[in-house]
Amino acid sequence: AENPRGLPFPPGPKPLPLLGNTLQIPITGSWHLYTKWQKTYGDIVRFKLFGQSVVILNSYEAANDLLHQRANFQDRIRYEMTGELMGWINTVPFVKYGSRWRRHRKIMHSALHSGAVGKFNPAQHRFALEYLNDLLDAPEDFIKSLRLMAAKVIMHSVYKVEVKNAENEYVTLAETAIKQINDTIPSGAFLVNFFPFLCKIPSWFPGAGFQHIAAEGKKTVEEMSNKPLEYVKRRMAEGIAEPSESFASMALENYRYDGAEDDIKCVSATLYTAGADTTVSALKTFILAMALFPEVQKKAQAEIDRVVGNGRLPTFEDREGLPYIGCVIKEVLRWRVVLPLGVGHSTHSSDYYAGYYFPRDTLVHPNVWAMTRDEKMYPDPEKFWPERFEGRDKDKDIVDPHMYAFGFGRRICPGMHFARATMYITIVSLLTAFDITKAVDEQGREITPDGSDDGCIINHVNPFKCKIKPRSPRAVELIKKGVEGLR
Numbered sequence: 499a500e501n502p503r504g505l506p507f508p509p510g511p512k513p514l515p516l517l518g519n520t521l522q523i524p525i526t527g528s529w530h531l532y533t534k535w536q537k538t539y540g541d542i543v544r545f546k547l548f549g550q551s552v553v554i555l556n557s558y559e560a561a562n563d564l565l566h567q568r569a570n571f572q573d574r575i576r577y578e579m580t581g582e583l584m585g586w587i588n589t590v591p592f593v594k595y596g597s598r599w600r601r602h603r604k605i606m607h608s609a610l611h612s613g614a615v616g617k618f619n620p621a622q623h624r625f626a627l628e629y630l631n632d633l634l635d636a637p638e639d640f641i642k643s644l645r646l647m648a649a650k651v652i653m654h655s656v657y658k659v660e661v662k663n664a665e666n667e668y669v670t671l672a673e674t675a676i677k678q679i680n681d682t683i684p685s686g687a688f689l690v691n692f693f694p695f696l697c698k699i700p701s702w703f704p705g706a707g708f709q710h711i712a713a714e715g716k717k718t719v720e721e722m723s724n725k726p727l728e729y730v731k732r733r734m735a736e737g738i739a740e741p742s743e744s745f746a747s748m749a750l751e752n753y754r755y756d757g758a759e760d761d762i763k764c765v766s767a768t769l770y771t772a773g774a775d776t777t778v779s780a781l782k783t784f785i786l787a788m789a790l791f792p793e794v795q796k797k798a799q800a801e802i803d804r805v806v807g808n809g810r811l812p813t814f815e816d817r818e819g820l821p822y823i824g825c826v827i828k829e830v831l832r833w834r835v836v837l838p839l840g841v842g843h844s845t846h847s848s849d850y851y852a853g854y855y856f857p858r859d860t861l862v863h864p865n866v867w868a869m870t871r872d873e874k875m876y877p878d879p880e881k882f883w884p885e886r887f888e889g890r891d892k893d894k895d896i897v898d899p900h901m902y903a904f905g906f907g908r909r910i911c912p913g914m915h916f917a918r919a920t921m922y923i924t925i926v927s928l929l930t931a932f933d934i935t936k937a938v939d940e941q942g943r944e945i946t947p948d949g950s951d952d953g954c955i956i957n958h959v960n961p962f963k964c965k966i967k968p969r970s971p972r973a974v975e976l977i978k979k980g981v982e983g984l985r
């Protein structure tokens with residue numbers, strides 16, 4: 499029997515036949531609703547999206563017990579539309595728990611684990627400098643040039659593609675693919691994600707427009723994966739490529755089993771889609787926080803001035819000597835966590851926890867947003883206050899955001915060390931060279947950004963205005979000199 503102990507499902511709102519609770523779940527910012535449900539139903543809440551059983555874990559403890567500790571909670575559900583029809587099933591976050599996924603993780607791990615990832619620091623440093631230089635020319639385009647920086651860092655690290663502008667062929671392909679995915683994943687937006695049998699309807703059938711969208715999507719995903727890898731292989735064949743010049747060339751050198759190339763192609767394409775927008779989200783949050791909390795900015799700048807001095811820009815070597823910056827990065831990851839619902843894991847077979855029954859293929863999401871708003875751990879949670887992390891032992895009475903911002907268990911973000919390095923060098927360079935303040939309107943009044951966010955799976959603060967001004971003529975000189983040095 500599936501449920502021999504006859505235990506109940508976790509509590510939750512009553513579902514309608516067929517529709518389940520789908521009509522109750524907002525497409526954006528659903529974590530706010532789940533956090534309210536925590537008061538009614540507790541830390542473990544169950545509901546249904548059409549026929550899909552969903553469990554939300556509202557506490558760090560429950561998420562850690564299940565998603566981190568249990569091997570049975572490391573799978574992913576099938577997304578018919580996004581995964582199967584559009585071809586995203588070939589990218590790591592969608593791959594089912596099993597041998598293929600293990601091969602993909604191994605390829606990523608060998609280049610991205612904490613001891614190896616330093617290889618990419620020169621590229622991260624270079625593009626952070628170019629970002630500073632872009633800000634000198636067009637400070638008001640700080641978000642646009644941030645996106646460009648993230649694209650440059652990943653494309654260079656993964657393929658050694660030199661991205662000059664946002665119109666780059668490979669960047670455009672990946673961005674188009676991401677846009678297509680964002681339009682299809684949210685709950686309810688695409689019925690076919692939850693009604694697999696709809697896939698069998700021919701595409702000329704009225705209302706089956708999803709099949710055209712799927713076909714378009716699949717083409718984009720294939721091109722996004724094939725084209726840059728062909729570029730790498732061309733460089734290798736022509737003998738231009740250093741074997742270790744990029745993630746992909748290293749992987750092609752190191753892994754030569756049957757089917758290795760296909761694995762490498764899928765993994766490489768994943769890195770842009772998983773790594774660019776997430777990093778941009780975190781860095782936008784940082785800039786917003788600096789505009790809203792000037793005293794934090796001053797303190798961070800004082801630390802840099804003390805440790806680095808003003809004769810140079812900071813480097814990766816300074817990282818250990820800048821503990822307050824470390825706390826700022828943690829607070830960025832907590833204050834507006836990038837993925838407020840993480841990425842849903844699923845159960846491989848039926849299971850029990852806390853007296854409740856979990857059928858197989860239950861979609862289980864950590865409500866990370868609720869964890870970041872736990873007032874017992876983080877008093878005054880809306881305040882951006884890095885000091886809350888100062889002078890404490892890891893895991894003692896406060897959870898380090900690194901423990902939840904990058905997910906859980908065997909599925910934990912394999913790019914976390916890479917992401918943190920990009921965040922570090924960008925943040926520390928920005929603080930050294932610029933003051934970030936609120937913008938002023940024509941009457942000279944300060945404009946305070948409202949700090950709202952778009953509520954998407956990868957959550958972004960909404961576009962806002964701020965002033966980004968060099969701290970001194972010396973800072974401008976250092977940026978110019980730094981960028982010159984790169985040429």
Ligand code: HEM
Nearest residue numbers: 590591772773776777780836841904905906909911913917
């Ligand atoms: C601040 C930036 C980032 C954040 C906050 C972040 C967060 C996450 C989270 C929450 C997950 C889901 C883990 C789970 O299922 O429990 C994830 C998965 C993943 N991330 Fe990241 N990530 C970031 C940057 C990156 C970067 C830069 C890369 C690649 C270079 C990357 C590659 C991946 C991949 C491949 C997965 C799927 C892992 C799997 O399903 O086995 N991420 N990330």
